[in-house]
Amino acid sequence: MSMSIKQQLAAELGQAAGAALGVVPGDFQWQVTAANDPRFGDYQTNAAMLLAKVLRRNPRELATVIAGACEGLPACARVEVAGPGFVNFHLSDQWLGARLLGQQADPRLGVAAVPEPRRVVVDFSAPNVAKPMHVGHIRSTIIGDCLARVARFVGHEVITDNHIGDWGTQFGMILLGWKQSLDAARLETDPIAELLRIYREVNEHAKSDQAVLQACRDELVKLQAGDEENLAIWRRCVDLSLRQLREIYATLGVGFDHFLGESFYNDRLQPLVEDLLSSGLAEVSDGAVCVFFRDVPELADKPCLIRKQDGGYLYATTDLATIDHRISEWRADDIWYVVGAPQQLHFQQVFEVARRRGARAQMVHVAHGSILGQDRKLMKTRSGDNVGLREVLEEAVERARGVIDGKNPGLPEAEKAEVASIIGIGAVKYAELSQHRMTDYVFHWDRMLSLQGNTAPYLQYSYVRVRSIFRKLDDPGAELAAAVAAAPALADPAERVLALQLQRFAEVVPEVLDGFTPNALALYLHELARAFHSFFEACPVLKSDGPTRAGRLLLCDLTARVLRQGLDLLGIEVVERM
């Protein structure tokens, strides 16, 4: 079982200092964090200040005792007391070098597997069928995919499920439009565009014409009652839509274990509502069936509706049935919903109802902010001028292609196309993942497709630069074998900074799941790339020799692997040349 520096230091610190101090509460958590300023050493603990409070003793005195107890640890070259009671650890170069060897030999690059794997269902993306995906869908899709990748990597059993909107009331309008004004030829060439067109047309009419609205409802009721004609049309819509959706997911490199849409749960809704009624959790109010939360103050006036007056079901109903399925069939321990922040109340209600029915799974709404239009207003689905996701991706690849043509015209044509795709898609994904998920932002092409600064191409470029070193070696295998024969000395400050940063990978990856923050990983990788570039400027590899060269090659190999693995966790690929 590998431990991060943080964990190992905390464990050794607790043992050494606990013994030296004598009286420490049994449940005290010895915390160690990476120092944020080199002057404060490499790692630090504020345990003395926390203990001072419980033990009612002077924090500096405690810090002195702690520091003294840690002096002899093999990890520490120097331990200092500073400020109001910080204990700063300066790690031993030798110890750090030895850890690098361990990391190099580890296929997991030092990241520990979770001791108790859980079965986690990740629910994300969830587009509606018969509508094109627009930029707004990118967040759920990419954040969800990243969280699933990270959860898998640290050892959880992950099930990804795309809960597509394949049964909503929008089908009333689509059915009517299909029957009245479908352009069959256009349906062949661009099905989703045609479905969107008829939907919009009917929607427009329905706004001003009650009769049209009623006709839509009638079509929907027929569909829900199992009318053969409507069911056939519906199936065809779903089929055509799924085909196009899968294309986009293939482009994005996002995969799902299941596509269990809303319709999958149709015949479970009635029993579910009856069960809730008979158990007394739900009641009839104004002809609708709802669950009241009279004992929860903030929900007291916000009941959860699970059946309409007209007998129709709502999406809370479907979501409850979905939870049942995920727990009973999949034995889910955790369910993560990567869905926009506006749905907060909905999930609060649904989770509450599920808990009252005895659901034991940990259910989390991993909320994210919105993408705003140029007018700083929410990009509404029906505003008509959403930017299509496909268009964004195409433009991204095109821009990347332009840069490649300029920078590396000699690249073979096939490789150019491949690289442009990886760079372009990577840039779009990274733009999303590198910021906190709750942040709203205004959509700008340049922002999303930027290839400069803190972007995926910067990280990919770092990878390319490392790899190009290995291409220049006569015998990379032999050189690397020699490099891992001894721990690197880390004599140059830039080497040491890079080494510390490489080691932090083990700390950062698990933390992504603590607060569902892919941006923490993105930030880390950016810092790693910067540390590498600085090292690259300061420390020649190929022109060095002996142990220096061996140590630098080791750092290069680890940098390449951590970058590739880290980017992979973000869902971003690397290339060998660009």
Added chain:
RNA sequence: GCACCCGUAGUUCAACGGAUAGAACGUCGGUUUCCGGAACCGAAGAUGAAGGUUCGAUUCCUUCCGGGUGUACCA
């Protein structure tokens, strides 16, 4: 009304309750020893307001200001 989210450099974003609030873009100034300059080094520049909690607050609590979202039969 009630609930939730967000106010940080000119701009876009960071920061488990920790020390002098970090980056990126843009601006200004550097890098002919160099393995890919899509790079590196440096400079200027910010926590909406007021209280409170404490050794210590961008972070937690209260109030206010400003923006957004949601709130019984759409999803």
